[in-house]
Amino acid sequence: MKLVNDEGFARALDDADELRAFRDEFLFPKGVDVYLAGNSLGLQPRRVREYVNQELDDWAALGVEGHFHARHPWLPYHELLTDQTARLVGALPSEVVVMNTLTVNLHLMLVSFYRPTPKRFRVLMEASAFPSDQYAVQSQVRWHGRDPSDAIIELSPRAGEDVLRDEDILAAIAREGEALALVMLGNVNYLSGQKFDMKAITRAAHAVGASCGFDLAHGAGNLRLSLHDDGPDFAVWCNYKYLNAGPGGLGGVFVHERHASTDRPRFSGWWGHDKATRFKMGREFVPLPGAEGWQLSNPPILQLAALRASMELFDRATIAKLREKGAALTGFCEFLVRGIRGVTVITPAARGSQLSLRVGPRAKALSAALKDRGVICDSREPDIVRAAPAPLYNSYVDVFRFARVLGELMEAT
Ligand SMILES: *Cc1c(COP(=O)(O)O)cnc(C)c1O
Numbered sequence: 007m008k009l010v011n012d013e014g015f016a017r018a019l020d021d022a023d024e025l026r027a028f029r030d031e032f033l034f035p036k037g038v039d040v041y042l043a044g045n046s047l048g049l050q051p052r053r054v055r056e057y058v059n060q061e062l063d064d065w066a067a068l069g070v071e072g073h074f075h076a077r078h079p080w081l082p083y084h085e086l087l088t089d090q091t092a093r094l095v096g097a098l099p100s101e102v103v104v105m106n107t108l109t110v111n112l113h114l115m116l117v118s119f120y121r122p123t124p125k126r127f128r129v130l131m132e133a134s135a136f137p138s139d140q141y142a143v144q145s146q147v148r149w150h151g152r153d154p155s156d157a158i159i160e161l162s163p164r165a166g167e168d169v170l171r172d173e174d175i176l177a178a179i180a181r182e183g184e185a186l187a188l189v190m191l192g193n194v195n196y197l198s199g200q201k202f203d204m205k206a207i208t209r210a211a212h213a214v215g216a217s218c219g220f221d222l223a224h225g226a227g228n229l230r231l232s233l234h235d236d237g238p239d240f241a242v243w244c245n246y247k248y249l250n251a252g253p254g255g256l257g258g259v260f261v262h263e264r265h266a267s268t269d270r271p272r273f274s275g276w277w278g279h280d281k282a283t284r285f286k287m288g289r290e291f292v293p294l295p296g297a298e299g300w301q302l303s304n305p306p307i308l309q310l311a312a313l314r315a316s317m318e319l320f321d322r323a324t325i326a327k328l329r330e331k332g333a334a335l336t337g338f339c340e341f342l343v344r345g346i347r348g349v350t351v352i353t354p355a356a357r358g359s360q361l362s363l364r365v366g367p368r369a370k371a372l373s374a375a376l377k378d379r380g381v382i383c384d385s386r387e388p389d390i391v392r393a394a395p396a397p398l399y400n401s402y403v404d405v406f407r408f409a410r411v412l413g414e415l416m417e418a419t
Pocket residue numbers: 107108109110136138139192196221223224244
């Protein structure tokens with residue numbers, strides 16, 4: 007389709023958008039004209055309040071009996087999210103669980119899947135990984151008595167380039183070979199918006215005998231994922247970015263079926279214990295098969311309730327259609343901002359619904375000025391503005407207005 011830089015054109019695209027009604031399922035902050043920060047914190051679905059209130063009412067009315075007699079009994083409550091989560095990330099239901107938060111889950115996975123030996127101890131990750139992922143991996147490396155500067159191999163783009171080349175990732179895996187214990191990448195990268203070829207990377211990692219895991223903080227609810235078929239050993243993500251679970255919302259975990267009954271070490275808690283005998287309170291831990299076996303505690307029901315409201319919307323819209331719209335929205339955004347002097351799009355074509363724009367040293371001031379004009383996106387040091395058109399609630403007119411205001415501000419400075 008030939009794109010046109012015109013609000014009427016954007017409006018026509020919205021009129022033709024079969025997902026446009028989902029926008030009405032969300033609450034938009036007061037005074038905000040355009041919200042493009044769903045990669046940081048997704049908006050609140052209207053029905054969150056009802057779903058959370060249901061549990062507050064049941065708690066008030068039933069006390070401890072709510073575990074069994076709430077309208078949605080709390081004991082198996084997390085299972086209400088299992089099928090939807092599995093569909094969302096392309097996994098078997100037994101391969102996923104909603105629990106804890108992202109960095110906690112990353113640690114739990116590293117405990118099981120980073121098992122260094124004297125010969126095989128290295129971890130391959132991105133130099134521009136999200137800091138929490140770096141802290142987690144560094145601390146695990148130290149906890150195994152190793153030096154991060156020796157054990158962690160960081161991937162950087164080639165000189166003069168902004169994003170990693172897939173072939174360079176694969177070459178680094180081959181080069182580390184038998185020294186490589188784990189490949190641990192984001193997908194997509196939070197800073198550049200780059201999506202990696204999960205299947206090829208997983209295959210390359212396994213070919214040298216390494217484990218492979220992905221941080222899908224910016225992938226879950228954004229990309230169309232096929233975790234089971236692509237075959238990484240584990241993946242972790244948060245549900246509060248594209249998935250709208252609310253600030254500090256629960257995380258998600260994928261453990262591939264091949265590890266369903268693993269005897270790898272893990273940190274254990276009673277909620278990972280066999281359901282049939284959990285309340286016999288025996289001394290010996292018998293893990294549930296699959297991802298649920300990594301659960302520690304009985305989960306926060308109010309957080310799960312909030313997440314349900316959003317996951318139902320994803321299920322209705324389907325991730326396939328959302329990805330299609332996300333690609334179109336992001337493509338329209340790219341088309342518009344490419345016409346603005348002083349703005350460089352660093353996000354490559356392999357991406358989800360995020361554009362990272364290099365705007366020079368005034369990135370922070372620029373995102374503040376955008377906010378003053380009712381446009382919410384964010385900046386990352388030193389020179390990047392990130393804009394994420396979320397296909398569940400963003401429109402083509404949103405993208406048009408963002409680009410128009412950005413253009414005006416770039417002209418003015
Ligand atoms: C958002 C994000 C985090 C945040 O971690 P929490 O444990 O949820 O606070 C970690 N890693 C990546 C890649 C992220 O994008």
